[in-house]
């Protein structure tokens with residue numbers, strides 16, 4: 001992997017930051033993207049400085065965000081070997097109470113930006129017959145989740161999109177991965193407002209462990225990666241359970257409590 005270039009969105013914290021550090025250790029040059037410029041600059045300095053890491057502060061939920069990233073990389077003559085679509089946000093609570101603007105911005109970031117960035121960087125990879133795309137999904141993608149409805153639906157979209165793409169890219173030299181973490185320690189739950197739900201009291205993984213699983217699986221070209229063994233077990237069991245039961249359990253885990 002030495003000398004190749006990775007774009008990591010959502011690099012200013014959590015899983016994205018762990019991707020940046022893990023990829024730097026593997027010799028990648030990095031392009032770090034998120035909104036908080038100060039954090040990106042600090043991280044860029046820590047993972048190798050100006051020669052190896054470039055910070056590009058951008059709002060990927062805003063129209064023109066993904067195209068601005070492509071334009072900036074083209075201006076610098078930088079090709080992308082690995083795209084990690086990690087940036088994402090959640091929002092918990094009853095659907096009818098959630099602020100519409102935040103909900104729509106979440107859909108823009110979690111789905112539209114993923115599709116747009118993939119569409120913009122994939123042709124170069126196909127042309128070079130080499131490249132990788134990691135889309136950070138979630139175990140929420142596998143079932144409807146009451147009180148986390150739009151987030152879970154956005155991740156179901158990305159899971160379906162990624163797996164379909166894998167079908168198209170067979171034999172192209174480009175590998176895609178749908179990384180499906182369960183509960184992970186990060187700022188995500190503070191942003192999503194999951195403080196009052198049972199789900200956040202269950203076992204969580206560290207972002208570094210999630211990323212190590214992903215990168216090892218990427219070397220083997222594995223498509224669907226569920227890093228937590230507990231999550232793999234739960235998903236195996238629920239795959240044979242009635243959908244209504246699965247939905248009810250998921251809803252209880254995300255119902256806001258006092």
Ligand SMILES: NC(=O)c1ccc[n+]([C@@H]2O[C@H](COP(=O)([O-])OP(=O)(O)OC[C@H]3O[C@@H](n4cnc5c(N)ncnc54)[C@H](OP(=O)(O)O)[C@@H]3O)[C@@H](O)[C@H]2O)c1
Pocket residue numbers: 009010011012013014015016033034035036037058059060061062086087088089090109136137138139180181182183184185186187188189191
């Ligand atoms: N934590 C979990 O339990 C969990 C479980 C499954 C899946 N995931 C997924 O993992 C991914 C990373 O989440 P995380 O847990 O690492 O949470 P996190 O620590 O909150 O990180 C989210 C990242 O996304 C960036 N971001 C948010 N809005 C953005 C925007 N409009 N434009 C550009 N960047 C933006 C944030 O940076 P700025 O605020 O600086 O922009 C931050 O770097 C997400 O896709 C999430 O859905 C998380």
